[in-house]
Amino acid sequence: MNKRQTEYLYAAVVLIVLTAAAIVNLGYVVGHTSNIPQPENNSAVPANSSVIQVLGYQWAWQFTYSNNTTTTDVLYVTAGHEYTLQVQSRDVIHDLLIPSLGVQVYAVPDHPNQVSFEPEKAGKYIFECVEYCGEDHYLMRGYMVVSP
Amino acid sequence: MSTETMLILVGILVGVVSVAIFYVYYLVSTRIETISNVAEEEGYPDRTVFIRDSLYGKPRPLSWSILFYDDAKSIGLRYIFTGLLFMFIGGAFGVLMRISLTDPNPTIISPTIYNILLTQHATIMIYMFAIGMAMGFAYYILPSRLRLKRDNMGHLSSVAYWMWVLGGTLFVLSKSSMRWYMYPPLSLQLTPFGAGAYNWLAVIAMELIFMGMVMASVIVLKIIFIDRADDIPLSQMPVYGWAVVFTLVMLVSSAPPLMVGLGMLFYDFFNPIFFVTSTSTPLAFAILFWFWGHPIVYIAVIPFFGLMYDIITRFTETKVYSYFSAVLSLGLLLILSELVWGHHLLNSGLGVDWVIFFTTASFIVVIPSALTIFNMIATLWTAKKIRLTTPMLFVINAIFDFIIGGIMGVMLADDPINQAVHGTYFVTGHFHFIFVGLTLGVSMAAFYLLFPTFSNGRVYDERLAKWHFYITAVGSFLMSFSWAVGGFLGMPRAVAGYFAYFQPYQDSAILGGVIIGIGQLVFLYNIAKSWSTEPATDPYNILEYRTETNQVMGGGK
Amino acid sequence: MALRNGGTTFTLIVVIVIAMAFGYILTSGGSSLYPTSTQYSAMKYSANINMWADANGWELKQGPAATSYDIKATNLINPILYYKADTLIYFNITEADGAPHDFTICYDGSNTSTLFSTITSGPSSIYSNPTKWENTGASYTIISVSQLTQNIGHTASSKYPFEKPGIYTYWCTVHPTEMYGLIIINGASSSS
Structure with missing residues (x-):
């Protein structure tokens, strides 16, 4: 050769x-286009999925469920059900990451993003902000509780 | 301290500094006068031209005069040693960050200081160290490699250098904590909890760094294309020359969007219209930034590919396995790496088409990188013998680290993986494999090779140099590998504290980081010790060619 | 002019510059309380605090003060002040005894139940050893000694934007073991 x-x-x-x-x-x-973060206004919410409004601000995550209850830094979901996160930011750019499910979506001010996911196994998982957002960026984290 | 004592102390300080400044002024002005007289006797109307011509074609050792003389080699020495100095500052910041992470909660240093260190470490390492080394070696090596016909833009190079240094210094002084991404609206928050109270200064400093870099790049391109000796056609230019050409073309072509963006960002401090939600979107700046931000990481790598080719061929005493493929793949890197910047924003909601285009382009950009590495491996493979000197060890380690880092890069280009690990330490591990292994390693290799030239014939201590290599290689592997594993499990980067769950990965990375720090101290000790020995060798070597004496006629046209 | 020993010179320069850089960056905690003009304009609420600066403790009224922190006392000294985040607080400090006083604050951390109980009770609390919580390195003096003029009855006023939720210690740097207290800024109603 x-x-x-x-x-x-x-x-x-x-x-x-x-x-x-x-x-x-x-x-x-x-x-898997619905599992990829997209602008909220030009993509439809998948059928059979519950919408969770997510608001990121310095330095916490706030989740509003379809029954209008709100939690901060804790996300409650049920296994085997599809959820759609509609993510917004109040101040600077944040980035929500749920590592064990591979869900990642930016929270950009005035640019609501949407991403769908379906937790399969019950348990307690971490989520965190992975876009540097100021002094207490490291505290912008919490647990996702998946109930069976 | 009372006001009176403070005034007395300040008075004494001002007095001492003034005397020192006057002494330096006296030394410089007498020296200038002497040189002017000699120049006049030699028939030169201009002192600086005489200096450049008399320094032409000789190796240039380190001396204080590099700060005042504007020949290409002095500029090169300035860049190399300033780059190294900033490497030590940035490295010290990095080690301090590592140490502060021994506790999952920020107890050792406050999050504010951690964020400042984070910003400074990234900016210093990229803009001051990597760019400084790339520019420095280009200015230092190319004049003898390409046997320049003339060297007549030293003044502008000097201006570019001082702008770059001033920019770097002001950036450190600004205590900015906006991170090197500089994303607004965070960078517009002029509070210590946001981007730092003096962040406007950081934006000015960045703009200065950019202007310095672009000016120097244009001058080096001019040196290569116009001032090259007539008997060196482009088709026979060393691979290193080509690597520098591609790097600087990339720099010059991708810096302007961000320079404009920085200007707009600065305007936003006073009248927020460009990157705010009411009239625009903050993502606009992110796009402008990454249009530059991706090429910059190639700029920090491609010139060192060129140096690796040079070092490999000399220590194996062969030719590059395929010169054509080497130059072609570096050229392809130039074109393709300008097309992949969008992969930094895959999850920011810019749509599916964006994801499809940029992930595919990111796979394609790996092709020329892989060809480069295969070319180097083939050169090593076909060599009759390999001399395992310290520089060669650094280069082989660079190939090894680049392969690991490159494979991690391919994984990151895969969208499902990217969604899980983007923004985690996996990315940090990916580029630290490449930056510590390749950029730092090859700079050190080239520095060791040029050491006899810098020090006027001294020989570095081979045993200490080997220790430096092994410590750095082991530390960098440990650190980057722990980050890669931790990041795959979701350990977020750029945080002052973390879930205690990630403690083992952080701890091993801390160990690695401290080991790298110790390695660089060995390097410092080595050069300090070796420099005090007597000159024992010829300052010419494989990176510093022996060229014919002055080709330039008097008057320095 | 070639350097006799460039390596040692370079090493010295590296060591000096690193020391300078560390000194510069690590002391940056001091400026972190320094308010900026944008912070003032971003405040949503405002409040007034009137206190008398007495070497025995910060008093809410002029006159004989309680000798220790007792919530039921008629003249509370060294009170704990509670406000919401984003409050611009106007401090009106009146000289009570003619001794030099100033009004200085520092930030101790976010208002978690652990930090709150450590700082208000137990052996390491502010009442047992106030200087432990008076972080002079990262402090900000709102009203200085010269503003207060040491004339009994003279009132000096200044304001400070409390943007960040958490526990702040306030004290007089001249009498740090007598004149100290806490300002607790609660976060925006983030949980419901």
Whole structure:
């Protein structure tokens, strides 16, 4: 195998691996559009999902459920039910992350975002703000309680 | 302290400083006068041209005169040593941040100070250290590598350098805590709980840094394209030359949007119209920022790819495996890396099309990086022998760390993974693998190679240098790897405190960070110790070519 | 003019600059209470506090004061003051005994039940060892000694925007063990 052939070989390997990865990713994105943060005004809420209004402010998360109750820094959901978070911010840019469910959505002032997710297992999970938002950014965190 | 004692102390201080300044002024002015006389005898109308011409083609050791002479090598030395100085400041801030995280609650330093350190560490390391080293090596190495015909824009380079230093210093003095993203509306909150009371100063400082960088980039591009010796065609320019070209073209083409954005941000302090919700959206600034913010991380890497090629070929005594593919992949990096910036905003609600385009582009940008690494591995593979000197060890470690960091980058480009780990320590681990392993490692490799030139023929202590390498490599791997694991479990970055659940990952990262710090102290001790030995070697080496004597005729056209 | 020992010089410069940078950044707690003009305009509520500066303690009325903190006493000294966040408080301090006094505050932390109980009761509370809670490094003097003029009956006024919820300690730097108290700023009604 000469120099040129080796070069083509490793270029081809790199190309194939990355193309495959890109196609897998594309498939996921196209198939799960409701799980990707989108502006609230140009996407419909999926059927059978409960809307939770999320308000991020310096330095707490406030959740308003469909029955108008409100909790701060605690999110109560039920397993096996789909929820749609409509996330807003009162002051600066925040970013809500629920790591164990892979849900992440920015809270941008005047730019409400929406994302859907379905918790499957009951338990207590953490969530946190992952966009630096000022002094007590680290305290902008809490627990998501999934009841069975 | 009473007012009287304070006044007396201030008076004494002002007196001492004035005397010192006058003494320096006296030294400089007598020196200038002597040089002017010599220049006149040699038939030069201009003193500075005479200095540049008489320094031409010689290795330039470190001296105080680099601050006053404007030849390319002096400028290069200024950039290299200022970059190193800021690396130590930024590194000390980083180690302090690590130490403060030994407790899940911020007890050692307050969150306000933590956030200031966070902002300063990131900004110093990127704008002052990485850019400083890239610019410094370009200014220092290229004149002898490309055997410049003339070196006549030193004044402008000097202005660019001082603007950059002033910018960096003012940024530290501003105590800004807006983080290097500078997202408004946070950066518009001029309180200690937001972005710091003096954040307006930080915005001015950033603008100064940018102006300095862009000016210097244009001058280095001019050096490469116009002042190169006639017998070095572009097609035979060293890979390092190409790497610098691509880097600086990228810098010059992607900096203007953010420079304009910073101007608008500064205007917003007085009359908020550009990045506020009533008339616009804060995301507009985020988009402007990342249009620059993604290229900058390639700017901190590509010149060091060029240096790696150089060091590998010299220590294996072969040629680059494929020169064409090396230059082509660096060029592709220039084009593709300008198209992937949107992946920093995948979760900010800019729509599905945005996600599709930028994730796909992020996979494509890995192709040239992978080709570069394969090219280096092939060069090593086909080499008859490899001399494992300290610089070579740093380069091999850089390849190793870049592969890990690169694979983590590919994972981040995958949208489902990105949603789970964006904003966590996984990202921090990803770029610290690359920045500590590659940017810092290769700068140190190049510094060790140039050490005899800087120190006028001294030899560094090989044993201490090896210790420096091993400590840095182990520390950086431990730190970045702990972050990668912790981040995958959801450990958020940029926080002064954390859930106690993440304690093991934080603790091992703290250990790694402290180890890196110790490694750099070994480096400092090494250069201080080695410099006090007697000159024992030739200042020319593989990065500092022996060039013919002055090609420039008198008058310095 | 080549450096005899550039390495040592560089090392010295590095050490000096790092020390300066640390000194500069780590003392930045002092400025964190310094109010900015935007903070003043962002206040939603306002309140008045009238107190007499007496070396035996801050009094709410002029005259013989209670000797310790007793909520039922007729003339309460060193009171705990409760306000909402985003309150602009006007402090009107009157000189009561002609001794030099000033009015200084510092921030102790967010108002959690743990911090509140530590700071108000027990051996490490402010009543047992006030200077522990008087963080002079991160303090802000609202009314200075010279503003209060040491003329009995002279009133000096100043205002401060309490933007951040939490527990603040206030005291007189001249009499830190006698004249001290707490201002508790409660957060916006975030939970319901």
